[in-house]
Amino acid sequence: MLDLATVTLASLFAGFVDAIVGGGGLILVPALFSVFPGAAPATLLGTNKAASVWGTAWATGQFAKRVQMPWSALLPAAAAAVVGSAAGAWTVTLASPDGLRKALPFILLGVLLYTLARKDLGRTHTPHWTGRTQALLASAVGLVVGFYDGFFGPGTGSFFVFLFVRLLGYDFLHASASAKLLNTATNASALVLFALKGHVWWHIAAVMAVANVLGSLLGTRLALKHGAGFVRGVFIAVVAALIVKTGYDAFLQPG
Template sequence: MLELVIVALASLLAGFVDAVVGGGGLVLVPALFSVFPQAAPATLFGTNKGASVWGTAWSTVQYARRVSLNWQALLPAAAVALLGSFAGAWTVTLISADFLRRALPLILLAVLIYTLLRKDLGRVHAPRFAGRKETVVAAAIGFTIGFYDGFFGPGTGSFFVFLFVRLLGYDFLHASATAKLMNVGTNIAALSLFAMKGHVWWHIALVMAVTNVLGSLIGTRMALARGAGFVRGMFVCVVGALILKTGWDAFLR
């Protein structure tokens, strides 16, 4: 019971972080590994997806009610992100993702520095493309980061947010809302694969799903109330934490 309470609380916090800017796995995955050290990693990753997909979906619905999104462009991109995630998961069965462990903290550091130097980045919503061009660019982002999510994973939400801000001209609030839609697709793809292999503890995942949705509700409401500036600040904090975590894993562990 104590173990279930701990991971449920971790899922609550993860849902909050994920709803604002992504990166909930930074909270929930280490908690699962700490509480269940003897479990197979695939089972813990699958259980994480079994919980987080519900919070992400709920957050997407809440954002959709308050933030104007170009569904005609973004729904095809979400479908492409799902396919990219499948492709990444298939590729990782053929080649190792170890080379990304050392590259990832450096890539994230570059993203953080760029964001800090560009004080105006993501503060104003000014889409650069319309119509088919927006669909093509969004789909390219969806497939690329979807593939990365299936292949490796850490920082997926942050990469989605950054690229939607940098390439499509979204503000951080719209980028975060769009990232949730993309993440629903990639999470469904990953969860399907884990479930087919029997790597989901559904009795634990369902309890964590309830608290993840609650955290998502709180995070979404706070992001909508405080706007793009708040989301940008959370983005900087989450990317900074990801740099420390991935840097530790790559160079010090």
């Protein structure tokens, strides 16, 4: 019972953070591995997806009610993200992600330093492109980051947000809202794969999903209330935490 309470609380907090700017996996995945150290990693990852996909989907719906979403660009981008995720998952069966694991902390550090240096970055919503061009660029982001999500994964939401801000000219609020849709698509795709392989603890995932949606509700309300500046601040904090976590995993973790 204590184990379930622990991962449920982690799921609540993960949903809260994920709704604002992504990065919920930074909280929930380590919690699952800590509480259930003897379980198969695929089962824990599948259970994580089964819980978090609902919070991400809920956040997408909440943002869509209050933020103007460019559906003509985002729907093709979501489809591209699913294709990229599947391709990344297939590639990881052929090649090891060890090189990327060691490079990731430095890539994230570059994202953080760039964001800090450009103090105006993502504070105003001024899309650089419209129509087909916007759809093509959004789809390219979906394909590339979706591939990364399937191949390795940590920081996927942060990469979606950063690229929507940097390449498409979105503010952090609109970028986070857009990232939620793409993250929902990739998470749902991964969940189908895990479920077909029997790698989901549905009885635990159901309880965590409720908590994740509640956390998502709180996070979305805060993001909508305080706007792009607040989301930017949380983005910086999450990327900094990801640098520490991925750096430890790549260079300091025993074994």
